[in-house]
Amino acid sequence: MQKTSSLVRLSLAAVLLAAAAPEVRAVDLQIGDAPGVGVRNRMQTDTTGHAAVNVGDPGENQVWDFTQPLAGSEILLDIVQASETPYAAAVPGAEWAIQSKQWLSLDPVPFLLPDGMEGFFDVYYYMKTLTASNEIQGLGMGAVTPFYTGGFAFTAPSTDRVYPMAIGTRWLKKYEFSAPANISGLSTTLVTKDSSVMEVDAFGRLTIPLGAFDCVRVKAVRHLTLKGLLFGNYLTLSVDTLIVYDWYAKDVGLVLEAASHSGEKNPRFADAGYVSRLSYTNVPSAVECDPGCGPSALRPVQYELSQNHPNPFNPSTAVHYRLAAAGDVTLTVFDILGKPVTVLESGWRPGGGHRAVWNGTDKDGRRVPSGVYFYRIEVRSADGAFTRTRKMILTD
Numbered sequence: 001m002q003k004t005s006s007l008v009r010l011s012l013a014a015v016l017l018a019a020a021a022p023e024v025r026a027v028d029l030q031i032g033d034a035p036g037v038g039v040r041n042r043m044q045t046d047t048t049g050h051a052a053v054n055v056g057d058p059g060e061n062q063v064w065d066f067t068q069p070l071a072g073s074e075i076l077l078d079i080v081q082a083s084e085t086p087y088a089a090a091v092p093g094a095e096w097a098i099q100s101k102q103w104l105s106l107d108p109v110p111f112l113l114p115d116g117m118e119g120f121f122d123v124y125y126y127m128k129t130l131t132a133s134n135e136i137q138g139l140g141m142g143a144v145t146p147f148y149t150g151g152f153a154f155t156a157p158s159t160d161r162v163y164p165m166a167i168g169t170r171w172l173k174k175y176e177f178s179a180p181a182n183i184s185g186l187s188t189t190l191v192t193k194d195s196s197v198m199e200v201d202a203f204g205r206l207t208i209p210l211g212a213f214d215c216v217r218v219k220a221v222r223h224l225t226l227k228g229l230l231f232g233n234y235l236t237l238s239v240d241t242l243i244v245y246d247w248y249a250k251d252v253g254l255v256l257e258a259a260s261h262s263g264e265k266n267p268r269f270a271d272a273g274y275v276s277r278l279s280y281t282n283v284p285s286a287v288e289c290d291p292g293c294g295p296s297a298l299r300p301v302q303y304e305l306s307q308n309h310p311n312p313f314n315p316s317t318a319v320h321y322r323l324a325a326a327g328d329v330t331l332t333v334f335d336i337l338g339k340p341v342t343v344l345e346s347g348w349r350p351g352g353g354h355r356a357v358w359n360g361t362d363k364d365g366r367r368v369p370s371g372v373y374f375y376r377i378e379v380r381s382a383d384g385a386f387t388r389t390r391k392m393i394l395t396d
Helices: none
Strands: 040-046 059-065 074-081 096-106 117-130 135-144 149-162 170-183 186-208 211-230 233-249 253-259 274-281 317-323 327-334 340-349 352-358 371-381 384-394
Touching: 040 253, 074 253, 117 149, 135 170, 186 233, 186 253, 211 253, 317 327, 317 371, 327 352, 340 352, 340 371
Parallel strands: 059 186
Antiparallel strands: 040 074, 040 274, 074 096, 096 117, 117 135, 135 149, 149 170, 170 186, 186 211, 211 233, 233 253, 253 274, 317 352, 327 340, 327 371, 371 384
């Protein structure tokens, strides 16, 4: 089982270091160096489950090169006022939020999750800055997943970051929240727990295709648990322990994240289960690169709506589509008479590849009869509009 968490992503030639032995400045970040509301970042992600990495050693004056190609999608990572998000009322006290997507992969669980689950899902991380105690707290999250949609406050505030972020700074990050959910037609409660030991273990110069950044690196040893309530008892759906490295730079925030596979014990793991790096930021002073350096938008050259697989199918099927640019997407299932059955995707999606799953139910979660159905994608973006329809067959 290979699963990881996270934040909550024009291909450029690799930017070389200015010299064979570049100057590396001592780095520590103060709470005033954290990015504020209005910062808009994009992260290029690798979701193949296997990315070759060299995370290096802990310590001062490190030099990291993460200019290798990544295969995946580009995701937003924007900082907005909490009041501007759809789930702020459910998380009282939140001042601002990180609007992003989270990659989630779950193995099949008999009866509850027979086909497993994999994909990006919309998330909002609700935060509060405590200047007096030099920390940033996490208060809750909002999410749109196949199981649940809504905002959920943590049972207690989580210490997300502690300042100054200098080598040797350590803290414990813990959060827990419960969400009512519907899995395979069963109403249940999902409980998510995260207990992470955090430590600033290095600083140095990080080079990615977008440019070079002076960063601090935070090492997290994360223990993640997901449980579902079934017939009065909690069933463990997944347990993961993994090592995650996050590189942070002044004003821009997260520049790179590399996460191990579940169960990894080697802090110098070479095969990452998930990698995400900055491909665009609207904080120009944060990027040190050659003239002409600008947003990196690794995007496909065209829009695509693939044939669902499997087809014919029972009980569920996957629909893959690709976007040449970010845009508003609606993916709808229709019956043979042209009547809408359910909406699989709705809202803003980044450029790149995406996956949606239909489990043969209507918008109210009721099983539909076997037969011929159609699925249609409608996209509106800065590049124009795109519509495509395909046929699929649900068997008995």
